[in-house]
Amino acid sequence: MLRTLTEKLGKTTVCGVEELGYASSLLAESLYWLIFGHHRNQVVKPPAVFSQMMQIGIHALPIVTILAFTIGMMLAIQGIATLRTFGAESQVVLGIALSVTREFSPLIIGILVAGRSGSALAARIGTMQIAQEIDALRVIGISPVRYLVTPSLIAMLVMLPVLTFYADLVALLGGAVYSGLDLGMSLPAYADRTLEVLEVDDIMQGIWKSLVFAIIITLVSFINGFNVSAGSEGVGKATTRSVVLSITYIIIADMLFTFFLSH
Amino acid sequence: MPIAATQNDAVIEVENLVTHYGTRRILNNVDMTVDAGEIMVIMGGSGSGKSTLLRYMLGLHQPTSGNIRLLDQDITQLKPKQLDELRKSMGVSFQGGALFNSLTIGENVCLPLREHTKLDENTIQIMSRMKLSVVNLAGFEDLMPAQLSGGMIKRAALARAIVMDPKLLFFDEPSAGLDPVAAAELDDLILRIRDALNTTIVVVTHDLDSTFRIADRITVLDQGDIIMIGTVEEVRNSDNPRIQSLLNRESREVDIDADAYLRSLTGQE
Numbered sequence: 001m002l003r004t005l006t007e008k009l010g011k012t013t014v015c016g017v018e019e020l021g022y023a024s025s026l027l028a029e030s031l032y033w034l035i036f037g038h039h040r041n042q043v044v045k046p047p048a049v050f051s052q053m054m055q056i057g058i059h060a061l062p063i064v065t066i067l068a069f070t071i072g073m074m075l076a077i078q079g080i081a082t083l084r085t086f087g088a089e090s091q092v093v094l095g096i097a098l099s100v101t102r103e104f105s106p107l108i109i110g111i112l113v114a115g116r117s118g119s120a121l122a123a124r125i126g127t128m129q130i131a132q133e134i135d136a137l138r139v140i141g142i143s144p145v146r147y148l149v150t151p152s153l154i155a156m157l158v159m160l161p162v163l164t165f166y167a168d169l170v171a172l173l174g175g176a177v178y179s180g181l182d183l184g185m186s187l188p189a190y191a192d193r194t195l196e197v198l199e200v201d202d203i204m205q206g207i208w209k210s211l212v213f214a215i216i217i218t219l220v221s222f223i224n225g226f227n228v229s230a231g232s233e234g235v236g237k238a239t240t241r242s243v244v245l246s247i248t249y250i251i252i253a254d255m256l257f258t259f260f261l262s263h
Numbered sequence: 264m265p266i267a268a269t270q271n272d273a274v275i276e277v278e279n280l281v282t283h284y285g286t287r288r289i290l291n292n293v294d295m296t297v298d299a300g301e302i303m304v305i306m307g308g309s310g311s312g313k314s315t316l317l318r319y320m321l322g323l324h325q326p327t328s329g330n331i332r333l334l335d336q337d338i339t340q341l342k343p344k345q346l347d348e349l350r351k352s353m354g355v356s357f358q359g360g361a362l363f364n365s366l367t368i369g370e371n372v373c374l375p376l377r378e379h380t381k382l383d384e385n386t387i388q389i390m391s392r393m394k395l396s397v398v399n400l401a402g403f404e405d406l407m408p409a410q411l412s413g414g415m416i417k418r419a420a421l422a423r424a425i426v427m428d429p430k431l432l433f434f435d436e437p438s439a440g441l442d443p444v445a446a447a448e449l450d451d452l453i454l455r456i457r458d459a460l461n462t463t464i465v466v467v468t469h470d471l472d473s474t475f476r477i478a479d480r481i482t483v484l485d486q487g488d489i490i491m492i493g494t495v496e497e498v499r500n501s502d503n504p505r506i507q508s509l510l511n512r513e514s515r516e517v518d519i520d521a522d523a524y525l526r527s528l529t530g531q532e
Contacts, residue, residue: 040343040344040347041347041379042347042378124365127364128363128364131359131361131364132357132358132359132361133361133362133363133364135318135321135323135357135361136355136357136361136362136363138323139321139322139323139350139353139355140350140374140375140378141346141347141348141350141351141375141378141379142374142378143347
């Protein structure tokens with residue numbers, strides 16, 4: 001019993017380290033193709049990047065708008081109710097501004113994109129793997145990393161910060177609308193106060209986080225997709241696994257990030 | 264070792280190839296050569312290692328030991344860039360076609376040209392239409408792979424495989440999943456391509472009818488060993504019991520090794 005348990009733990013650890021190593025080499029290889037692709041006569045094609053940007057970023061705008069606006073309002077409701085016990089309702093602007101830009105925007109965008117695009121990537125790559133499309137790419141002389149991973153990685157690295165910044169604006173608007181209704185604060189007054197308390201560093205903290213999340217989502221989705229070997233059930237498992245792992249890593253990375261930045 | 268007489272002509276040379284899947288040994292010391300312009304059929308039952316042999320010939324895996332020379336270049340030693348270069352003169356038709364599902368048939372066929380040549384769009388379109396008409400799929404370029412039948416998918420995959428006019432062409436189970444008529448059409452197509460382009464062709468299959476129709480020579484694999492390489496006549500007349508059971512569709516006689524059986528039961532390999 002104890003032996004099998006230790007054995008299992010050992011195997012899991014080895015697998016984990018192996019996967020981390022694989023992730024680093026995948027990241028290195030996709031950056032290699034971006035920078036040195038023309039030496040190998042395999043450049044990363046801009047249309048591939050743009051189509052990924054559309055899917056990951058632009059098509060997510062409606063849902064991002066709804067989520068961010070709702071979160072902004074939720075924070076205002078919660079903040080005003082809590083601060084009212086101290087009679088400090090007007091401080092709600094500070095609370096909303098900081099929590100939105102530092103935490104909520106990057107986290108919500110990270111989780112949304114992991115669920116929306118990470119799952120799509122893992123399912124697509126997994127299906128390609130079992131249909132031998134990945135092998136077909138290789139025998140045609142096209143690197144699957146250059147053709148599939150690099151465009152997605154670039155698109156994620158561009159679109160996550162953009163979505164995060166957009167979510168900042170919409171969530172602040174949501175907060176302003178509720179504060180206006182509850183406290184009678186006018187929109188310009190709210191905006192003035194927000195600009196007063198908000199620093200560039202606060203927004204940048206969210207942007208940096210979103211860049212890390214972009215790398216996490218891309219690598220986790222592709223590794224799970226490439227590892228599919230057992231039919232359609234394998235694709236389903238890989239998709240689930242990549243979403244769950246992405247979100248877990250995102251939340252852990254977020255916590256670590258916040259810890260180091262507030263020290 | 265290949266004999267001296269065929270050495271100049273051989274475009275595919277496999278020497279002492281040993282491969283493992285995990286800890287299991289799949290191929291034992293495989294030696295074979297394929298001459299230029301020849302159709303070599305690799306035949307064997309399931310689990311014989313024939314598909315594995317093909318995957319190693321394509322350079323998809325690194326063997327445990329041994330050499331594989333394609334067009335006088337050892338693919339086990341080549342740098343990635345040189346291997347990519349060599350792959351321009353290879354075409355592969357996979358078992359399920361392996362067409363890219365997100366691209367139309369036309370785009371699938373164009374892809375190797377787009378990636379490897381600097382031809383202008385017009386020329387690329389003309390060349391891909393030409394190859395599609397070779398496989399009798401003219402006019403289908405705007406359809407998606409999901410809209411085609413199994414036989415059409417295989418032919419479209421063949422068009423993609425020959426679009427760069429390869430010197431070496433590989434087929435994995437060309438007749439699998441096809442009705443007898445579609446399978447026979449594909450066989451004719453394989454023969455026509457060889458005659459027209461003088462392509463060297465390697466076909467992995469377990470389909471006997473197709474093997475006897477197209478093969479110049481046959482390599483028979485059984486449990487990771489080559490048990491015979493010969494012409495159609497030689498293989499037909501072989502008195503090797505394994506080959507005879509393969510040809511006569513007899514079920515395999517399992518020789519039971521008492522010790523090995525016991526070990527497999529107790530899980531101690």
